[in-house]
Amino acid sequence: MTATVRDYDVVLDGLLEDIRRMSDVVSSVLLFGSMARGDVLPGHSDMMDVYIFLKPDTFDDKTRFLSSLEVMAEACEKIANASPGPFHPFFYWKEGDPVPATFHLDLAVHSKVINGQDKRSGIETTPSSISVAKTAFFEMRRLGSPLMTYLKKDDLTEQERQAVFNLLLAIKRDLPMLALMVVNTWVVQKESIQALTNEFPDINVEVLNTIAMLQHDESARQDSALLRQTFRDAMVFVEDLNDRLIAEVSGHFVSAESAS
Amino acid sequence: MAEATVQAFTSRVIDRLEDQLESIIGYSHPFTNGGLIVIFKNDAGFMPDLIAEVYECGPPNITLYCLRRAELFQIFGLGVFGWPNPLEEKPLLAYRVRLGGEVIYGRDIRNEIAIDGNPIVLLESQLQRCKQFIRNWALDQFRRRNYAGITKEMDRQSKYLMATALLAKGEWDVPTENIPNLFESLLEDTETKLIWTDINSLPTNEQDASRESAAEAVWLFEQVLQSIERHAQ
Numbered sequence: 001m002t003a004t005v006r007d008y009d010v011v012l013d014g015l016l017e018d019i020r021r022m023s024d025v026v027s028s029v030l031l032f033g034s035m036a037r038g039d040v041l042p043g044h045s046d047m048m049d050v051y052i053f054l055k056p057d058t059f060d061d062k063t064r065f066l067s068s069l070e071v072m073a074e075a076c077e078k079i080a081n082a083s084p085g086p087f088h089p090f091f092y093w094k095e096g097d098p099v100p101a102t103f104h105l106d107l108a109v110h111s112k113v114i115n116g117q118d119k120r121s122g123i124e125t126t127p128s129s130i131s132v133a134k135t136a137f138f139e140m141r142r143l144g145s146p147l148m149t150y151l152k153k154d155d156l157t158e159q160e161r162q163a164v165f166n167l168l169l170a171i172k173r174d175l176p177m178l179a180l181m182v183v184n185t186w187v188v189q190k191e192s193i194q195a196l197t198n199e200f201p202d203i204n205v206e207v208l209n210t211i212a213m214l215q216h217d218e219s220a221r222q223d224s225a226l227l228r229q230t231f232r233d234a235m236v237f238v239e240d241l242n243d244r245l246i247a248e249v250s251g252h253f254v255s256a257e258s259a260s
Numbered sequence: 261m262a263e264a265t266v267q268a269f270t271s272r273v274i275d276r277l278e279d280q281l282e283s284i285i286g287y288s289h290p291f292t293n294g295g296l297i298v299i300f301k302n303d304a305g306f307m308p309d310l311i312a313e314v315y316e317c318g319p320p321n322i323t324l325y326c327l328r329r330a331e332l333f334q335i336f337g338l339g340v341f342g343w344p345n346p347l348e349e350k351p352l353l354a355y356r357v358r359l360g361g362e363v364i365y366g367r368d369i370r371n372e373i374a375i376d377g378n379p380i381v382l383l384e385s386q387l388q389r390c391k392q393f394i395r396n397w398a399l400d401q402f403r404r405r406n407y408a409g410i411t412k413e414m415d416r417q418s419k420y421l422m423a424t425a426l427l428a429k430g431e432w433d434v435p436t437e438n439i440p441n442l443f444e445s446l447l448e449d450t451e452t453k454l455i456w457t458d459i460n461s462l463p464t465n466e467q468d469a470s471r472e473s474a475a476e477a478v479w480l481f482e483q484v485l486q487s488i489e490r491h492a493q
Protein backbone atom coordinates (compact mmCIF):
# COMPACT_ATOMS: atom_id res chain seq x y z
CA MET A 1 0.00 0.00 0.00
CA THR A 2 1.33 3.45 -0.91
CA ALA A 3 1.73 5.85 1.98
CA THR A 4 0.09 9.26 1.86
CA VAL A 5 0.49 12.56 3.70
CA ARG A 6 -2.88 11.81 5.29
CA ASP A 7 -1.34 8.70 6.93
CA TYR A 8 1.19 10.95 8.65
CA ASP A 9 -1.56 13.28 9.86
CA VAL A 10 -3.56 10.36 11.27
CA VAL A 11 -0.57 9.14 13.31
CA LEU A 12 0.07 12.66 14.60
CA ASP A 13 -3.59 12.98 15.60
CA GLY A 14 -3.21 9.75 17.57
CA LEU A 15 -0.21 11.16 19.42
CA LEU A 16 -2.13 14.34 20.26
CA GLU A 17 -4.94 12.22 21.66
CA ASP A 18 -2.45 10.48 23.96
CA ILE A 19 -0.87 13.78 24.96
CA ARG A 20 -4.30 14.99 26.12
CA ARG A 21 -4.26 12.08 28.60
CA MET A 22 -1.27 13.70 30.31
CA SER A 23 -2.37 17.32 30.06
CA ASP A 24 -1.57 17.94 33.74
CA VAL A 25 2.18 17.51 33.10
CA VAL A 26 2.58 18.81 29.54
CA SER A 27 3.72 22.38 29.08
CA SER A 28 3.93 22.43 25.28
CA VAL A 29 4.47 20.16 22.31
CA LEU A 30 6.50 21.15 19.26
CA LEU A 31 6.42 19.54 15.84
CA PHE A 32 9.48 20.07 13.65
CA GLY A 33 10.97 18.56 10.50
CA SER A 34 9.10 17.75 7.30
CA MET A 35 5.63 17.59 8.89
CA ALA A 36 6.06 21.07 10.37
CA ARG A 37 7.41 22.39 7.07
CA GLY A 38 4.65 20.76 5.05
CA ASP A 39 7.02 18.88 2.73
CA VAL A 40 6.42 15.28 3.82
CA LEU A 41 7.63 12.69 1.32
CA PRO A 42 5.23 9.82 2.00
CA GLY A 43 6.99 6.58 2.84
CA HIS A 44 10.39 8.28 3.21
CA SER A 45 9.89 11.11 5.69
CA ASP A 46 10.54 9.85 9.18
CA MET A 47 8.41 10.31 12.22
CA MET A 48 8.04 11.35 14.97
CA ASP A 49 9.85 14.71 15.01
CA VAL A 50 8.17 15.94 18.16
CA TYR A 51 9.46 17.40 21.43
CA ILE A 52 7.12 17.04 24.40
CA PHE A 53 8.06 19.60 27.04
CA LEU A 54 7.05 18.48 30.50
CA LYS A 55 6.54 20.82 33.43
CA PRO A 56 9.72 20.84 35.56
CA ASP A 57 8.02 19.52 38.71
CA THR A 58 7.06 16.34 36.83
CA PHE A 59 10.66 15.22 37.30
CA ASP A 60 10.31 15.53 41.08
CA ASP A 61 6.98 13.75 41.42
CA LYS A 62 7.32 10.00 41.01
CA THR A 63 3.63 9.24 40.60
CA ARG A 64 3.08 11.85 37.90
CA PHE A 65 6.31 10.98 36.13
CA LEU A 66 5.54 7.25 35.99
CA SER A 67 2.02 7.89 34.87
CA SER A 68 3.20 10.13 31.99
CA LEU A 69 6.01 7.70 31.13
CA GLU A 70 3.43 4.94 30.63
CA VAL A 71 1.32 7.16 28.37
CA MET A 72 4.41 8.10 26.33
CA ALA A 73 5.53 4.47 26.04
CA GLU A 74 2.07 3.47 24.80
CA ALA A 75 2.02 6.38 22.36
CA CYS A 76 5.46 5.44 21.07
CA GLU A 77 4.29 1.89 20.40
CA LYS A 78 1.22 3.09 18.52
CA ILE A 79 3.33 5.38 16.33
CA ALA A 80 5.83 2.60 15.59
CA ASN A 81 3.01 0.27 14.55
CA ALA A 82 1.29 2.80 12.31
CA SER A 83 4.16 4.91 10.98
CA PRO A 84 3.99 5.25 7.18
CA GLY A 85 7.74 5.99 7.04
CA PRO A 86 10.94 5.32 9.03
CA PHE A 87 10.21 5.51 12.74
CA HIS A 88 12.09 6.98 15.65
CA PRO A 89 10.63 7.85 19.05
CA PHE A 90 9.69 11.41 19.91
CA PHE A 91 11.63 13.28 22.58
CA TYR A 92 10.50 14.34 26.01
CA TRP A 93 12.20 17.23 27.73
CA LYS A 94 12.07 19.23 30.94
CA GLU A 95 10.72 22.69 30.17
CA GLY A 96 13.51 25.23 30.63
CA ASP A 97 16.39 22.79 30.03
CA PRO A 98 18.68 23.89 27.17
CA VAL A 99 18.16 21.82 24.00
CA PRO A 100 20.92 20.33 21.80
CA ALA A 101 22.35 22.91 19.39
CA THR A 102 21.66 20.63 16.41
CA PHE A 103 17.92 20.96 17.17
CA HIS A 104 17.88 24.54 18.41
CA LEU A 105 16.86 26.36 15.23
CA ASP A 106 14.40 23.63 14.26
CA LEU A 107 12.68 23.95 17.63
CA ALA A 108 12.98 27.63 18.43
CA VAL A 109 12.18 29.00 14.97
CA HIS A 110 11.01 26.45 12.40
CA SER A 111 8.57 24.42 14.49
CA LYS A 112 4.84 24.34 15.08
CA VAL A 113 3.19 24.44 18.48
CA ILE A 114 0.73 21.56 18.36
CA ASN A 115 -0.28 21.50 22.01
CA GLY A 116 0.00 23.82 25.00
CA GLN A 117 1.60 27.23 25.16
CA ASP A 118 4.07 28.80 22.75
CA LYS A 119 7.25 29.11 24.81
CA ARG A 120 9.69 28.91 21.91
CA SER A 121 11.28 32.28 22.66
CA GLY A 122 12.61 30.77 25.90
CA ILE A 123 14.33 27.80 24.23
CA GLU A 124 18.10 27.98 24.62
CA THR A 125 21.15 25.87 23.96
CA THR A 126 24.62 25.73 25.58
CA PRO A 127 28.22 26.40 24.49
CA SER A 128 29.18 22.73 24.99
CA SER A 129 26.24 21.66 22.86
CA ILE A 130 27.38 24.06 20.16
CA SER A 131 30.80 22.38 20.33
CA VAL A 132 29.14 19.00 19.83
CA ALA A 133 27.22 20.34 16.85
CA LYS A 134 30.40 21.73 15.32
CA THR A 135 31.94 18.25 15.11
CA ALA A 136 28.77 16.38 14.14
CA PHE A 137 29.68 16.47 10.42
CA PHE A 138 32.79 14.39 11.10
CA GLU A 139 30.87 11.97 13.31
CA MET A 140 28.20 11.48 10.63
CA ARG A 141 30.90 10.81 8.06
CA ARG A 142 32.36 8.13 10.31
CA LEU A 143 29.00 6.47 10.99
CA GLY A 144 28.65 5.69 7.27
CA SER A 145 31.99 3.83 7.20
CA PRO A 146 30.67 0.23 7.31
CA LEU A 147 28.66 0.87 4.12
CA MET A 148 31.73 1.80 2.07
CA THR A 149 32.16 -1.84 1.02
CA TYR A 150 29.07 -1.37 -1.18
CA LEU A 151 31.06 1.08 -3.33
CA LYS A 152 32.78 -1.94 -4.84
CA LYS A 153 30.02 -4.52 -4.81
CA ASP A 154 28.59 -5.36 -8.24
CA ASP A 155 25.21 -6.76 -7.23
CA LEU A 156 23.52 -5.11 -4.31
CA THR A 157 20.75 -6.99 -2.55
CA GLU A 158 17.47 -5.22 -1.88
CA GLN A 159 18.50 -4.69 1.73
CA GLU A 160 21.85 -3.25 0.64
CA ARG A 161 20.20 -0.95 -1.90
CA GLN A 162 17.90 0.31 0.85
CA ALA A 163 20.86 0.91 3.17
CA VAL A 164 22.71 2.86 0.47
CA PHE A 165 19.59 4.88 -0.36
CA ASN A 166 19.05 5.72 3.31
CA LEU A 167 22.66 6.88 3.57
CA LEU A 168 22.21 9.03 0.45
CA LEU A 169 19.11 10.59 1.98
CA ALA A 170 21.01 11.36 5.17
CA ILE A 171 23.83 12.94 3.13
CA LYS A 172 21.38 15.20 1.31
CA ARG A 173 19.26 15.99 4.36
CA ASP A 174 21.85 16.42 7.10
CA LEU A 175 25.41 16.87 5.85
CA PRO A 176 25.11 20.34 4.28
CA MET A 177 23.58 21.66 7.51
CA LEU A 178 26.17 19.89 9.69
CA ALA A 179 29.02 21.10 7.47
CA LEU A 180 27.83 24.67 7.92
CA MET A 181 27.79 24.21 11.69
CA VAL A 182 31.53 23.41 11.53
CA VAL A 183 32.14 26.88 10.13
CA ASN A 184 29.70 28.43 12.59
CA THR A 185 26.91 29.07 10.10
CA TRP A 186 23.52 28.07 11.47
CA VAL A 187 20.65 27.34 9.13
CA VAL A 188 17.81 24.83 9.05
CA GLN A 189 17.88 21.83 6.73
CA LYS A 190 15.64 23.36 4.12
CA GLU A 191 17.99 26.30 3.56
CA SER A 192 21.22 24.37 3.97
CA ILE A 193 22.13 23.47 0.36
CA GLN A 194 21.78 27.06 -0.82
CA ALA A 195 23.73 28.26 2.20
CA LEU A 196 26.45 25.69 1.51
CA THR A 197 26.93 26.93 -2.03
CA ASN A 198 27.10 30.47 -0.67
CA GLU A 199 29.81 29.39 1.77
CA PHE A 200 31.75 27.31 -0.78
CA PRO A 201 30.80 28.78 -4.20
CA ASP A 202 32.83 26.27 -6.25
CA ILE A 203 31.60 23.11 -4.52
CA ASN A 204 29.82 20.64 -6.80
CA VAL A 205 26.42 19.76 -5.32
CA GLU A 206 25.09 18.09 -8.46
CA VAL A 207 24.86 14.72 -6.70
CA LEU A 208 22.29 16.16 -4.30
CA ASN A 209 19.99 16.69 -7.29
CA THR A 210 20.53 13.07 -8.33
CA ILE A 211 19.59 11.95 -4.82
CA ALA A 212 16.45 14.09 -5.03
CA MET A 213 15.63 12.37 -8.32
CA LEU A 214 16.08 8.94 -6.69
CA GLN A 215 13.72 10.00 -3.90
CA HIS A 216 10.94 10.38 -6.43
CA ASP A 217 11.79 7.48 -8.74
CA GLU A 218 11.39 4.10 -7.12
CA SER A 219 12.45 2.15 -10.21
CA ALA A 220 15.73 4.09 -10.40
CA ARG A 221 16.44 3.03 -6.82
CA GLN A 222 16.33 -0.61 -7.93
CA ASP A 223 19.15 -0.02 -10.40
CA SER A 224 22.27 -1.20 -8.56
CA ALA A 225 24.68 0.39 -11.04
CA LEU A 226 22.98 3.81 -10.85
CA LEU A 227 22.74 3.60 -7.07
CA ARG A 228 26.40 2.63 -6.74
CA GLN A 229 27.53 5.44 -9.06
CA THR A 230 25.40 7.95 -7.13
CA PHE A 231 26.88 6.61 -3.91
CA ARG A 232 30.41 7.13 -5.27
CA ASP A 233 29.56 10.65 -6.45
CA ALA A 234 28.06 11.38 -3.05
CA MET A 235 31.22 10.23 -1.31
CA VAL A 236 33.33 12.42 -3.61
CA PHE A 237 31.09 15.31 -2.50
CA VAL A 238 31.44 14.34 1.18
CA GLU A 239 35.22 14.00 0.96
CA ASP A 240 35.56 17.32 -0.89
CA LEU A 241 33.49 18.94 1.84
CA ASN A 242 35.49 17.17 4.53
CA ASP A 243 38.80 18.42 3.11
CA ARG A 244 37.51 21.97 2.97
CA LEU A 245 36.29 21.77 6.55
CA ILE A 246 39.54 20.25 7.80
CA ALA A 247 41.37 23.17 6.22
CA GLU A 248 38.96 25.61 7.91
CA VAL A 249 39.21 24.14 11.40
CA SER A 250 42.81 22.95 11.34
CA GLY A 251 44.31 23.70 14.71
CA HIS A 252 41.06 24.76 16.37
CA PHE A 253 40.62 21.44 18.12
CA VAL A 254 44.17 21.06 19.43
CA SER A 255 44.45 21.72 23.13
CA ALA A 256 47.30 23.64 24.66
CA GLU A 257 48.47 20.44 26.34
CA SER A 258 48.71 18.55 23.07
CA ALA A 259 50.30 21.43 21.25
CA SER A 260 53.07 21.81 23.80
CA MET B 261 38.83 -7.24 23.00
CA ALA B 262 39.49 -10.85 21.94
CA GLU B 263 43.19 -10.30 21.28
CA ALA B 264 43.84 -13.07 18.76
CA THR B 265 40.89 -12.04 16.58
CA VAL B 266 41.93 -8.41 16.66
CA GLN B 267 45.55 -9.32 15.84
CA ALA B 268 44.44 -11.42 12.89
CA PHE B 269 42.26 -8.58 11.60
CA THR B 270 45.05 -6.04 12.06
CA SER B 271 47.47 -8.28 10.15
CA ARG B 272 45.05 -8.47 7.24
CA VAL B 273 44.69 -4.67 7.20
CA ILE B 274 48.46 -4.18 7.27
CA ASP B 275 49.03 -6.75 4.48
CA ARG B 276 46.51 -5.00 2.28
CA LEU B 277 47.17 -1.33 3.01
CA GLU B 278 50.69 -1.07 4.40
CA ASP B 279 51.89 1.60 1.98
CA GLN B 280 48.97 3.88 2.89
CA LEU B 281 49.08 3.41 6.65
CA GLU B 282 50.68 5.70 9.17
CA SER B 283 49.76 3.85 12.33
CA ILE B 284 47.29 1.55 14.08
CA ILE B 285 46.48 2.13 17.75
CA GLY B 286 44.43 -0.28 19.85
CA TYR B 287 42.52 0.79 22.93
CA SER B 288 40.34 -0.77 25.58
CA HIS B 289 37.21 0.90 26.91
CA PRO B 290 35.47 -0.03 30.16
CA PHE B 291 31.99 0.22 28.63
CA THR B 292 32.56 -1.29 25.16
CA ASN B 293 34.67 -3.94 23.47
CA GLY B 294 37.32 -1.32 22.77
CA GLY B 295 38.55 -0.57 19.30
CA LEU B 296 41.22 0.39 16.81
CA ILE B 297 42.25 3.74 15.39
CA VAL B 298 43.44 3.06 11.85
CA ILE B 299 45.42 6.13 10.79
CA PHE B 300 46.23 6.72 7.14
CA LYS B 301 48.89 9.02 5.75
CA ASN B 302 47.68 12.51 4.89
CA ASP B 303 48.32 11.83 1.20
CA ALA B 304 46.64 8.41 1.20
CA GLY B 305 44.11 7.69 -1.54
CA PHE B 306 40.34 8.20 -1.63
CA MET B 307 39.27 7.52 1.96
CA PRO B 308 35.94 5.76 1.23
CA ASP B 309 37.84 3.17 -0.87
CA LEU B 310 40.44 2.70 1.86
CA ILE B 311 37.73 2.36 4.50
CA ALA B 312 35.99 -0.22 2.31
CA GLU B 313 39.23 -2.21 2.21
CA VAL B 314 39.49 -2.10 6.00
CA TYR B 315 35.94 -3.41 6.35
CA GLU B 316 36.59 -6.10 3.74
CA CYS B 317 39.23 -7.48 6.13
CA GLY B 318 36.38 -8.67 8.38
CA PRO B 319 36.59 -6.56 11.54
CA PRO B 320 35.65 -8.19 14.85
CA ASN B 321 32.97 -6.65 17.05
CA ILE B 322 34.95 -3.58 18.08
CA THR B 323 34.80 0.12 17.28
CA LEU B 324 36.78 1.27 14.25
CA TYR B 325 37.98 4.78 13.52
CA CYS B 326 39.56 5.20 10.09
CA LEU B 327 41.18 8.62 9.81
CA ARG B 328 43.98 10.44 8.11
CA ARG B 329 46.63 11.84 10.42
CA ALA B 330 45.33 15.37 9.89
CA GLU B 331 41.95 14.23 11.16
CA LEU B 332 43.14 12.97 14.54
CA PHE B 333 41.43 15.88 16.27
CA GLN B 334 38.20 13.95 15.76
CA ILE B 335 39.22 11.52 18.52
CA PHE B 336 39.22 14.45 20.92
CA GLY B 337 35.69 15.53 19.97
CA LEU B 338 32.72 15.39 22.30
CA GLY B 339 30.99 12.74 20.19
CA VAL B 340 27.72 12.46 18.44
CA PHE B 341 24.28 11.70 19.82
CA GLY B 342 24.06 8.03 19.25
CA TRP B 343 20.52 6.71 18.85
CA PRO B 344 19.89 3.81 18.24
CA ASN B 345 23.23 2.84 19.83
CA PRO B 346 22.90 4.25 23.31
CA LEU B 347 26.56 4.42 24.30
CA GLU B 348 29.00 6.93 22.83
CA GLU B 349 32.69 6.16 23.57
CA LYS B 350 33.82 9.74 23.20
CA PRO B 351 33.82 11.11 26.75
CA LEU B 352 36.55 8.62 27.67
CA LEU B 353 38.03 7.92 24.24
CA ALA B 354 40.86 10.46 24.06
CA TYR B 355 42.08 9.33 27.50
CA ARG B 356 41.87 5.64 26.55
CA VAL B 357 43.87 6.22 23.36
CA ARG B 358 46.43 8.76 24.50
CA LEU B 359 47.13 7.39 27.97
CA GLY B 360 46.20 3.72 27.66
CA GLY B 361 46.39 2.94 23.96
CA GLU B 362 48.78 0.44 22.42
CA VAL B 363 50.72 1.05 19.22
CA ILE B 364 50.03 -2.01 17.08
CA TYR B 365 51.63 -0.78 13.90
CA GLY B 366 53.69 2.15 12.68
CA ARG B 367 54.36 5.50 14.23
CA ASP B 368 53.44 6.31 17.82
CA ILE B 369 51.07 9.24 17.36
CA ARG B 370 49.38 8.96 20.75
CA ASN B 371 50.71 12.32 21.92
CA GLU B 372 48.94 13.95 18.97
CA ILE B 373 45.60 13.03 20.56
CA ALA B 374 44.43 16.05 22.52
CA ILE B 375 42.80 15.77 25.92
CA ASP B 376 40.29 18.38 26.96
CA GLY B 377 41.64 20.70 29.60
CA ASN B 378 38.13 21.10 31.00
CA PRO B 379 36.49 17.67 31.53
CA ILE B 380 33.38 19.34 32.98
CA VAL B 381 32.40 20.04 29.37
CA LEU B 382 32.48 16.30 28.69
CA LEU B 383 30.11 15.70 31.59
CA GLU B 384 27.81 18.50 30.50
CA SER B 385 27.54 17.13 26.97
CA GLN B 386 27.12 13.56 28.22
CA LEU B 387 24.20 14.70 30.40
CA GLN B 388 22.56 16.34 27.41
CA ARG B 389 23.21 13.24 25.31
CA CYS B 390 21.37 11.13 27.92
CA LYS B 391 18.41 13.49 27.95
CA GLN B 392 18.24 13.52 24.18
CA PHE B 393 18.70 9.86 23.40
CA ILE B 394 18.58 7.63 26.45
CA ARG B 395 15.09 8.82 27.28
CA ASN B 396 13.68 7.98 23.88
CA TRP B 397 15.82 4.86 23.60
CA ALA B 398 13.98 3.65 26.71
CA LEU B 399 10.58 4.56 25.21
CA ASP B 400 11.46 2.40 22.21
CA GLN B 401 12.51 -0.51 24.44
CA PHE B 402 9.16 -0.51 26.26
CA ARG B 403 7.44 -1.38 22.98
CA ARG B 404 10.00 -4.15 22.46
CA ARG B 405 9.20 -5.47 25.98
CA ASN B 406 12.93 -5.30 26.75
CA TYR B 407 12.36 -4.60 30.43
CA ALA B 408 15.55 -6.25 31.68
CA GLY B 409 17.50 -4.39 29.01
CA ILE B 410 16.12 -1.03 30.12
CA THR B 411 17.24 -1.60 33.71
CA LYS B 412 20.68 -2.79 32.61
CA GLU B 413 21.09 0.27 30.39
CA MET B 414 20.00 2.72 33.10
CA ASP B 415 22.56 1.09 35.40
CA ARG B 416 25.28 1.30 32.75
CA GLN B 417 24.48 4.88 31.79
CA SER B 418 24.50 5.95 35.45
CA LYS B 419 27.95 4.44 35.91
CA TYR B 420 29.11 6.01 32.64
CA LEU B 421 28.02 9.43 33.90
CA MET B 422 29.89 8.84 37.15
CA ALA B 423 32.98 7.77 35.18
CA THR B 424 32.71 10.93 33.09
CA ALA B 425 32.42 13.06 36.23
CA LEU B 426 35.54 11.34 37.61
CA LEU B 427 37.60 12.73 34.71
CA ALA B 428 37.54 16.07 36.50
CA LYS B 429 39.41 14.34 39.33
CA GLY B 430 42.03 12.94 36.98
CA GLU B 431 40.56 9.42 37.11
CA TRP B 432 40.23 7.97 33.63
CA ASP B 433 41.06 4.30 34.20
CA VAL B 434 38.70 3.08 36.90
CA PRO B 435 37.41 -0.52 36.65
CA THR B 436 33.63 -0.42 36.18
CA GLU B 437 32.95 -2.17 39.49
CA ASN B 438 34.87 0.53 41.39
CA ILE B 439 33.27 3.55 39.71
CA PRO B 440 30.36 4.15 42.15
CA ASN B 441 32.52 4.01 45.28
CA LEU B 442 35.29 6.15 43.86
CA PHE B 443 32.71 8.62 42.58
CA GLU B 444 31.13 8.81 46.03
CA SER B 445 34.42 9.48 47.76
CA LEU B 446 36.12 11.81 45.27
CA LEU B 447 33.04 13.80 44.27
CA GLU B 448 31.66 13.68 47.83
CA ASP B 449 28.30 12.67 46.46
CA THR B 450 26.55 9.93 48.39
CA GLU B 451 23.13 10.87 47.01
CA THR B 452 23.90 9.89 43.41
CA LYS B 453 25.57 6.71 44.53
CA LEU B 454 22.53 5.73 46.57
CA ILE B 455 20.20 6.32 43.62
CA TRP B 456 22.46 4.14 41.47
CA THR B 457 22.37 1.48 44.22
CA ASP B 458 18.58 1.44 43.90
CA ILE B 459 18.84 0.97 40.12
CA ASN B 460 21.43 -1.74 40.64
CA SER B 461 19.10 -3.63 42.98
CA LEU B 462 16.29 -3.89 40.40
CA PRO B 463 15.86 -7.24 38.62
CA THR B 464 17.82 -7.65 35.40
CA ASN B 465 16.91 -11.20 34.47
CA GLU B 466 14.13 -11.87 31.99
CA GLN B 467 11.97 -13.79 34.48
CA ASP B 468 11.84 -11.16 37.21
CA ALA B 469 12.09 -7.94 35.22
CA SER B 470 8.73 -6.29 34.55
CA ARG B 471 7.29 -3.17 32.95
CA GLU B 472 7.02 -1.71 36.47
CA SER B 473 10.65 -2.43 37.37
CA ALA B 474 11.83 -0.97 34.06
CA ALA B 475 9.74 2.18 34.65
CA GLU B 476 11.23 2.43 38.14
CA ALA B 477 14.72 2.27 36.57
CA VAL B 478 13.84 5.11 34.18
CA TRP B 479 12.49 7.20 37.08
CA LEU B 480 15.66 6.57 39.11
CA PHE B 481 17.82 7.42 36.11
CA GLU B 482 16.05 10.78 35.88
CA GLN B 483 17.04 11.31 39.51
CA VAL B 484 20.66 10.42 38.66
CA LEU B 485 20.60 13.02 35.88
CA GLN B 486 19.32 15.70 38.25
CA SER B 487 21.70 14.74 41.02
CA ILE B 488 24.84 14.53 38.90
CA GLU B 489 24.02 17.74 37.05
CA ARG B 490 25.35 19.80 39.93
CA HIS B 491 28.89 18.57 39.12
CA ALA B 492 28.60 20.09 35.64
CA GLN B 493 27.86 23.58 36.94
